[in-house]
Amino acid sequence: MRFVIISFAVLGFAFWELSGGADFEPRGLRPAKPERVAAQPAAKPEPLVQVEPAKLVAKVSLTPYTPGPTPVEKAALTSQEQLERLARARASLNKGLTLFDDDAAQGGTLTLASLEGGILALGVEPGEPEPAAEPQTFTYDRPAPDLREITGSRVNMRDGPGTLYPVISRLTLGHKVEVLDDSGTGWLRLRVLPEQQIGWIAASLVSKKSN
Template sequence: MSRFVLVSFAFLGWGFYELSGGADFEPPKRPEPVAKAEPAAETHQLARITSVAAPTQPVLTRRSAAAAPARPAADPNLRQRVAAQHLVSASAVLASTQTAFSSGSEAAPLQLASLDGGLAAITAAPASLAIEETASLPSAAPETYIDRRSIRASRVNMRQGPGTNYPVIMRLLGGEEVVVIEDSGTGWLHLRAPDKGIVGWIAASLVSKKRP
C-alpha cells in the first residue's frame, strides 16, 4: 500500500512538470514600475487664488458752512420803545385783573411814569382793600348717645359670647353700671363694664330697661 502511494505522488509530480512546459518553461517577466506623474501643485494653487478687490472706505466730505446772516447792530431806542409797549400792555392786564377781583371797592389807580433813561415804569398807588373772609362754621356734631344701664340681679355672670355655653369671664353685682354696645334682639346684650374695662355678654333680662 505504501508503494502505491509513493508511485501516485511521483506520477502527479511528473504530470504537473509536463503541463507547466517541462524544460522549456520560462517564468513571466514582471512589468517595469512606471513613475507616477506628480501633480503640478503650483498650478492648483494658482487656480485657487482669486483676485479680491480691496475694500473701499467712504470718503468724508465737509459740509459747506452756511453763511450766518448778518446780525443787525443793537438799537437802544428800539429797545426802549419795545419795553414801553410791554409795560403798557402789562398795566392794562393788571388793571383788568384787579377790577375783576375787587368786590365793590375801587381798584388802585395805575400810573405810568417816564424815567430819565427813556424807559417806562409802572407804579401802583397804594390802596386799602378790605377783604372779608366769611368761613362757614361747621355745624355742631350731634352728641353720641350712650346707652347706660344697671344690673338688676344681685350677681350676674358676664360671658364671652351670647349664650350659657360660653365661658364666664367675670361677675357683676347688682346696681353696677354697664354700657350697652349692641342689642341684637336675641335676648343677650353685648355690653362693657366701664369700671373694669371688660367687654362681654349678659342676658337682657338681668339688665335694666333702656332709658328714655
C-alpha cells in the first residue's frame, strides 16, 4: 500500500513538472502571442541637390598651336660697311655739335668779355677784427650755515632719524651744532661743532632757526 502511494506521488510530481510547474497557465487564460510583422525597408533619402553625372565632367577645348613666322636673320655686315657707317656717324656728330658758324671756324677770332671788373666788384674787403669777448665769471653765494644750540640737558645723537638707530654720541645743554638737513619727520641731521661729528637729533631738542 505504501508503495502505491509513493508511486502516485511520484507520478503526480512528474506530471506537474511536465505541465509547467508553478508557471502553468490554463489554455483559456494564456495571452495571445503577438503576430510577427515583416520589417518594412527603410526609405532611401532623396539627395538635396540633383546632380547629373554628365555635368560633373569639365569640357576642355584645345586650340591647335600655330607656329609664328620664323625670324629672318640679318646678314652680317662686312668690315668695309662697318667702317663706312662709323665715318658717316662721326661726320654727323661733328656737324651737329659745332657751336660757331663756318667763318669763325675757318679763322675768325673770338673775343671774351673781361671779367676782371666783375670779379673785383664781387670781392669783399676784410673788415676790422672784432674784439674778443671777455670771459664771464659767475659767483656762487654759499648760504650761511644754519647754526643752532642744544636745548636739552643731556641729548642722544643717533645714527639715523629714529630711536631704532644706535646712539653714537651725547650732547649737553648749549652745545653748538650746524643743521645739514631737515627730513620733515621730526629729526634733524646736523654736525657737531667743533668736533665735526655728524648724526641725527630730535628737532624738539634743538633751538629754532634764527631769521
